[in-house]
Amino acid sequence: MSQLYDLSEVAQQNGKNGKPCWLIIKGNVYDVTKFLGEHPGGGEALLEYGGKDATKAFKQAGHSSDAEKDLKNYKIGEINSAAPIQVQPTSNGSAKPAANTISGDPEPAKKSSSGFCCC
Numbered sequence: 001m002s003q004l005y006d007l008s009e010v011a012q013q014n015g016k017n018g019k020p021c022w023l024i025i026k027g028n029v030y031d032v033t034k035f036l037g038e039h040p041g042g043g044e045a046l047l048e049y050g051g052k053d054a055t056k057a058f059k060q061a062g063h064s065s066d067a068e069k070d071l072k073n074y075k076i077g078e079i080n081s082a083a084p085i086q087v088q089p090t091s092n093g094s095a096k097p098a099a100n101t102i103s104g105d106p107e108p109a110k111k112s113s114s115g116f117c118c119c
């Protein structure tokens, strides 16, 4: 039901250059753009966490249960925790030739044990 956002998407809404100011608190995404001028703790405190996870800061500020309830007024969605971490499989391909070169090394050692080659 809830709109899902990627971390990178939220990071762009940092309240700078006329952009909206979004925050993440406990996995939820909040648009506090209209709250900047009303926040009792000041707009700066919110802007500092624009586009970022403000869960710890929100807790540390010792907000009341009223403030907790207030959160829902600004909620616009949740963080998409299922967002894939991009892993490129290309490194697998380069691993094989490297292993082959190492396995060809032991042969020269056998030749030196013959004793006839150098006189």
Ligand code: HEM
Residues within 6 Å of the ligand: 023, 030, 032, 039, 040, 041, 042, 045, 046, 049, 054, 057, 058, 061, 062, 063, 064, 065, 066, 067, 070, 071, 074
């Ligand atoms: C959507 C997010 C937030 C909401 C709805 C919110 C709401 C409130 C409310 C209602 C108060 C008044 C006191 C209270 O009832 O606890 C308050 C105070 C305060 N808030 Fe927030 N807040 C939010 C985010 C933050 C963040 C991210 C910080 C980070 C530093 C912060 C820092 C503070 C501080 C320092 C005060 C105390 C101000 C004072 O007593 O002088 N708040 N906030």
